Amino acid sequence: MRNRRKPGSRRYKDYEDNLLNIAVELVKNKNISSYEAEKQFGIPRRTIANKVKLKHMKKIGSPSRLSKEEEDKIVEALILCGEYGCPLTRFELRMIVHNYLTKNNKLWIFNDKLPGERWVREFLNRHKEKLTLRSTQNIKSSRASKTITEYEEYFENLKKSLVNVKAHNIVNFDETNLTDDPGSQKCIFKREKNIQIRF
Template sequence: MTQVELQMVIKLYLDNKGSQHPRFKYNLSDKQWTENFVKRHKHLLTKRHCQNIKRKRAEKTDEEIEAYFENLKKTFENIQPEFILNYDETNLSDDLESEKYIFARGTKYTEMNINFTKSAISIMFAATAAGILMPLYVVYKSDRIYDQGVIGGPPGIIYNRTKSGWFDGPTFQDWFNKVIIPWASEPKIIIGDNLLSHLNVEVIRACQKYNIKFVFLPPNATNITQPLDVSFFHPLKVAWRKILKEIKLKHPKRNCVEKSKISRNASKTFKRHEVK
């Protein structure tokens, strides 16, 4: 965690309490206070330089992956499949850059002339080991949610928005409260990425209150340890690209996918992908 990230954790904590620290502007601690905070809790915290390592060294060994799954096996003891949940955030874009085409060998500029600019939505998927999909949670890149953008979506879908179009601390907490908490009637395990931009104090407290245990995927290994990424997202995005191509060829003069149609088109994609 960087110093700035620690400052943001402190700010989120104060904001959620409804408190305004007299010394902090907008509840954002200054550098000196943050350094003193680390010193006061030196039995728990320490400041060290983070060494950049080569990608090859960052990659996980077979032993590390085996140790992760062995620990996972122990964690799952006495927990039924319907109480084990995997979550992951993905991004559906209208960009066709990842699609492959055939060109004459030696072609210098491999471009496709379709009049669309890149836009995207973020979706949080969560599914149990028993195969039950939780309500989808969509985040638009916008200052507000427009009525047209929520028409025609799958049943139970939840909408939100951020300036970046990605999940942040407040939206992750809202997803956790609206999707995970209602599901958590028994001791549960949820598996996902350990992203500081997602977790905050309130989510951790809710885990303690509702007996929810986080299991974080090992860093630099989500491409082989994230079940949703490996078995679900690839075919989903193949179906999404087919929908986009149909739209773009049918309406060549449009600049982008209309926001009012994104939810409806996403719903069509889920049906083709048999998301229920």
């Protein structure tokens, strides 16, 4: 269970980075004082002053488990999977990362276990400019790409093949009741891209 902030203790970061950047620029250019910036943006004066003096420039929180280069490659792979019509779920992402760590003798990073759900959430948050979660349906891309003309041709051919066939001799059968589709899933896609088809 994660630790909760004690009542009355100092607030942790509760402001957007872009607001901090604006406040720092205003103070650095002497448009306003750090005191005025604190009141206007709700950001502690000490934080603004440190950024102006280029102190404590590292990102808040613990460092990511994987390097930036490794995470960038994972992002590229996730985007490619979505574009090829087979986007990955959060669990599949965990499996792929685990497999990568196994091959590179880095299982110790996650204590020889799969990366957790929390890591996935933080990973997606770090790359929210490129990645997003969307719901999918289990349907083949070939079926989804059929045109109205193709369907009309199918039914015209069906009419011809059913000539002189009595109604009680016509049986319909398809894979509907044999599907293993558990329903819609959430998969990872490139942000601002049309919903992909999973098959």
